[in-house]
Each structure stands twice: as C-alpha cells, then as structure tokens.
Amino acid sequence: AGVRKRGKIHEEVEKFSVVKTLQAIKDANVVIFVMDAREGVVDHDLNLLGFAIESGRALVIAINKWDGMTPSERDFVKVELQRRLFFVDYADIHFISALHGTGVGNLYASVQNSFKSAVTRWPTNRLTQILEDAVGEHAPPMVNNRRIKLRYAHLGGANPPIIVIHGNQIEKVPKSYVRYLENTYRRVLKLVGTPIRIEFKGGENPYEGNKNTLTDRQVNRKRRMMSHSKKADKKRRDKK
Template identity: 55%
Template sequence: MLPVIALIGRPNVGKSTLFNRLTRSRDALVADFPGLTRDRQYGTGKLGERPYLVVDTGGLVGDEQGLEGLMAQQVWRAVEEADAVLLLLDARDGVNLSDEQIAERLRRSGKRVRLVLNKVDGQDVDAVLADAFALGLGEPVAIAAAQGRGVRALIDRVLAELPPEQEAPEAGEDLEQGIRIAVVGRPNVGKSTLINRMLGEERVLAYDQPGTTRDSIHVPLERDGRHYTLIDTAGVRRRARVSETIEKFSVIKTLQAINEAQVSILVLDAHSGEVAEQDATLAGHIVESGTALVVAVNKWDGLDDEQRQWFREQLDRRLPFLEFAERHFISALHGSGVGHLFDAVEAAARAARTRVPTAELTRLLERAVHEHQPPLVRGRRIKLRYAHQGGQNPPVIVIHGNQTSRLPASYRRYLNNFFRRELKLVGTPIRLEFRTGENPYQGRRNRLTPRQQRQRKRMLRHVKK
C-alpha cells in the first residue's frame, strides 16, 4: 500500500501550493484568498524510489460549525485515511484560535502529525515557532512552499517516520502466487457484476445504485489451475454528484488498488454512450502507475450497430494513449465475452514480465534509427548508441547516446511504438529512459602491432614520394 499523507489547516495557509510541490503538478488551484479548495484533491508523488499519495483538503475554521460541516467531515475523513498528517500554519499570521482547536483534535486522533510552518520567506519566525511548540505536536518544520524551500527535507522526514513498504515480489514469485487483478471504473459500470460473473457466484454486493461497494474487496479465485486475486474497488465518482464522505475518499483506495495490482481491468459503460472525463482520468492513473491493462467495455449487448460504432470512435478519440491495451466488449450481466478476459490478463501479465537481451534491444535500436534518424540539433545529429533493459512491470528500456535530453517528444513516441511493435508487447505500457554519456572509447589509445607499424612506415614512405 502506498503511504497516504493528508494536508490540513486553516484556509489560505498554502496547502494547495504544497500539494503541487509534493506531486510536481498543477492539479490543485492556487490563489491568494481563503476557501478556494472546496473539495479534496489527490495525487501521487515520488521520493527516490518510494512513491506516496497526497490528499489536499479544504480549509478548517476550527469552530463547532466548521468541524461539523460537510467540508469539515471530508477533512476528518482524510485524517482517518492518512498514515501521516501535515498541519500547516501561516508564519505571517501566526498561531490563532482555529489552529489551536484543530491541533487539539489532532492530538486526540492518535495520528502521526507533523507541524509545518509555511510562508517563512522574509519573516522573523522565532515568535511563531514558540507559539507552534505550544500546540503540543512536536517541533515545527519551516518551509516556503511557493519557492520550494524546505519541501524536500519535509517529505524526507515524514517518509522516514513511516514503516517501510513491503518489497514487491519477484517475477518468479508472481507466477507462483498468481496474478493480482484490480477491477476499476466509475460507479455503476458493472465492476461487482463482472467479478461475480468471473467467480460464478454472488460474492460481492451488486446493486443498481452508484457506490454500493464501499471498500476494496480482495476475492481469491482459481481457474484452470491458475490462481488469481480479484480486487474490487469503490467507484470513482464525479465530485458534483457525491454527498457521502465515504465515497469522496474511495479514490484513495482505487489508486492504492491499482498500485497493488499486476493487471488492471478498466471497466467502461457502453450504455452511457460516452467515454467520460473520469474514465480518461482513471486510465491516466493506470498508465502512470505502470500497471498492465485490459479494457472491458460493459453492457455491449444493449447497443445497436450504429451505437457500437459511435462508442468505438469515442474510445479512439478519448483514450488514444491506451492503444497498447486489449479491448473486450462484454456483458457482465449475461456473461458474453467475460471468459476471454482471463486470456487477456494472462497475456498482459506475461508482457509486463518480459526480459529482452541487451544485444536484441541494441539491434532493434539500430533498426529504428536506420528507418527514421533522430533530428539534427545545432547541426549535429543526435546519436543513439545502445539499449538495455532496466526493469520489469512495466518493461523499462534504457537508451544510451549523446544529446538524448534534446530528443523531441515525437521521436520518443516513435521509439516507444517501434519497440512495442517489434517486441509484440500487448497489454503493458513500456517506459523509455534516455541517458547521455561520454564516449566509452575516449582516452583509450589503439596501440599498433609491430606488423602494423612496419606497414604504416611503408605507407608513409609512399606518400612522401
């Protein structure tokens, strides 16, 4: 499970700015007035090789009305879900009554809480530090989130206090233990019905009401002598249509399930007639995680030919970055097409574990460059020398050369598609890493043999004549 870090505090203390720093994104809206974040934002970050989830919450006032309001309920639900909580204070305003009330409740929660004193740039923070110590939550960490000062040290300290993640099993262990499959999608697209059909029994609550699955459910399954674990998650819902706090934060469990799984089945609702924004967002999270993927378009049996063609066009238009994934058009309710999902899952899992020798990858790189050369940069051709595999799940191909940082995105996409096509990788994303290094032969002298030296002398005499 990825560790979850919740950011809480009064309005306008810089939670969204810190969120953007920790996730290296601009997902959270930032402006210098209170209450801009009405709902929580979530995102993933990475420190070295350790990933984490960050939740940005709305501002708390600290009085009874604020704590009992719907937005306050969301905030405290985030605290319950979190492994660590960062309470942000504003160094310019100092500690006030709202901060004290929030700190008091956090002390009672039993959670790991770290005080963060933000906006310290240009401020004399000694007096504020003394007041912050009085909150009884330990030593504050001073940062300037807008400029990025102190943010790396903060997340270093927070992650160091959390228990280490369990190491992922090796590829051989994966084969023995079976494949972990996350079944994900918006609410009411038929995830639980699909799992029930795959299991052949009513093991997961399925009801025609969005959000009836309240938590991630792990269901073991054996089929044709192979073992699987199906992970059913609460659906990702459009925020404007959500009223219950439990559903608000189900997206955390969805992202955790994706990162825990080896293969994700993304379930889409053909009956809705569109690929929704939430579908595309969830698909983006799956690709970013590197998990292998199978797309299951559910409720296909209720569409006529024209509607089916329209939905296929929607898939191509809205999800072009999923061209590597197999698509299966199914009816979870009636079982049509469901059996083929297991074959697709097996193929995707095998592709994600692919190992390719360095010699073969280098030959493929030479072919790709021969068919379509890299562009010129300031009159010099970018040279790609050799490639080797840097990892699995997903496959990582490391390409060495010169000026690789100047390769345009279009050429990187060309290489990605070329390797995928030639290696016949279906169902898994691949990652390309580019490294620029010095010439490995630089500084090495080619010493001539005595015979070569005599030949060289004869050639020089001939030239002099």
C-alpha cells in the first residue's frame, strides 16, 4: 500500500489509499518505508512514520530514485534526513533505485535484523543488570529530597520490546531519563530498526498477597514439633 501527494488523484481514492496504508502498517512485522529522494522529507512522510512508531512496528527506510541525483543533491538529502528523521535514528536507511534494482537486495538483511530485534526475548536478570549499570552510571534525579529508586526490570512484551521497570516515585521519572534508559537498552542489546517501550510500575512487593499455604504433611510435622517442644518444657519444669 502507498500514499500519494494531495492533488494528484481524486480525494476519495486518496482517502481509501491512506486507510489501506495505515492498516498495512498495523498488520506488518517490519515496515519498509519508501521515500522519494527528489521530494525530500515532507509532512505526510513524518505523519506516517509517527504512525508506524506508535503502532510499534519495526522499520527500514528506503530512499528511492537515488541513482538520478547529482553528488550535491545527494549531500543535501542526507543532511535533511539527519535533521528531520532524528526521532527514527535507530532505523537503517538504504539509498535505492526501485526501477533498476540498485541497492534493493541490501534491504532484506536490514528487514531480518529489525525483525530479530523486535521479537527477541531476554531474561529478567539480564534486563535488571542493564538497569543497575545504567543507574550506576547516571542515577535518576532527586525529587523532594528523595532519590527515585529503580529496582528491577523484566520483559513485558515483544514486537515491539516492552521493558517493565519497577521502583519508587516512578511517576516522577523525567522524559529525558526515560530516553536515556531507552538508548541504553538499545545500545547494550544491540537493537536495530525497532522502537522500544519503557513502562514503569510501583515498588510494591510482587509476592504481596500470596499466602504461604502449608501442605497436610507440613501441618502434621509442625504439630508434632510443637507437641515435642511442650513435653520438653514440662520435663524441665518438673526437674526444678
């Protein structure tokens, strides 16, 4: 599915195309986002990229019609991409010619790497160790003379990866620190092409409310021990 610029086709057809494109993005595991090098980064590109990120889709960016551009035009496009696509700097960018097939073959490696990053699962001890190292290197800020405490982390989901962090005063974690944690996990886990989500939960004991229920055998053993203890106490008193 694809979206064309306003004014090039009938409005009703364009609306249908947009709906189909949005649905295709939601259904995809990895989105290959194709942009026209000669038109640069336009608003509808940014809107669609934002939708892909909100949908949690892994992403590979392809800049098409690259072969027909001069060196100076290519340099200008690269500067614009770096300036306007800073929020998806984790996505691989390929410069291709769909007409001649130039650079298209390299897309598949990026698609595979992006999908792998999106669905890989890590154990709790691994994610918690990364959290502890991140906090040790750059601690959360103080709030009302109290330090925000982040205790442990575990995986809350995949495609996209969701990392759940437990701690205290988590509602006061600033956005800048959330981005720091996102970048840390992305760097250490070597994630490419996929958004990553950080969720916080309060520091309550995850085992709170679970009663320590004894088996019948344990109950009988406990009764025998208590009976033996009472008899021993009685003998000591009788000797006195």
